[in-house]
Amino acid sequence: MMMRHSRKIQLSLCLALLLAAAACRGNVANNTAGTAGVRVTDVTLGRSVGGDKAITDRTDTFKPSDTIYASVATEGSAPSATLRAKWSFEDGQLVDESTRTIAPNNRERTEFHISKPDGWPAGKYKVEVFLNDQSADTKSFDVRGS
């Protein structure tokens, strides 16, 4: 009787393990499909970019006359991916929103920049970067009067 009972427990344990393993495999498969093989690895801010679209003058405090650059590093390959930069002011006002469609191949960099001819109002800002319409990273920065 005891033996029969313990065999039942062993059997149900095995079943539970098998089910858990199957569930894990399902998750991994879903994640890969969800990101389509591309991910944002880094977002940096600064006043200028080089030919490789990486920031050359990195800062998170700008002057009103500055052009503000956000350099977005991506990793992975896909025939097409959409990057979007949403810039907003401290009161929630939308400053700008730009979209760029890329065909990433391994490591790539994409820069977004904004400028304002009559100067940026002083205050706190943020830029949120979306990859295929999913938020990937957010960076905050300040503009301080000259």
Added chain:
Amino acid sequence: MLALRRYLRQAVFPLRACMEKEIHVGIFDGFGKKKEEKPKADFSNVQSGSSTTSAAPPAAAPVPNPGPTAGTTGSEQSYVVVAGDSLSKIAKRFYGDANKWPRIHEANRDQIKNPDLIHPGQKLRIPGA
């Protein structure tokens, strides 16, 4: 007795002072002194752009950049219309040639029905040169 007096001085008096201050501020505000509100910032003339090390996606990719711009780098910028703007003015600004205004019109067909009528605040897609 001395200890009680010290306690009152240390704990109760500052509390009372704080409360008085709060009441004072409340009354002061209550008498209609307007709180100074920061004027809303104007971002209508913000200019933006982007560039990438990545290749442009194949032509079939959903780039809202049809017509004469096909085959360009695929770079696209956005521009918010300000008072006094016209499509040809914007074309002059971005392409250096006012005659290229139909390129902007084509890219914004969804929101520009009449190319002679654009409104301040409209956000336009500016296809790459």
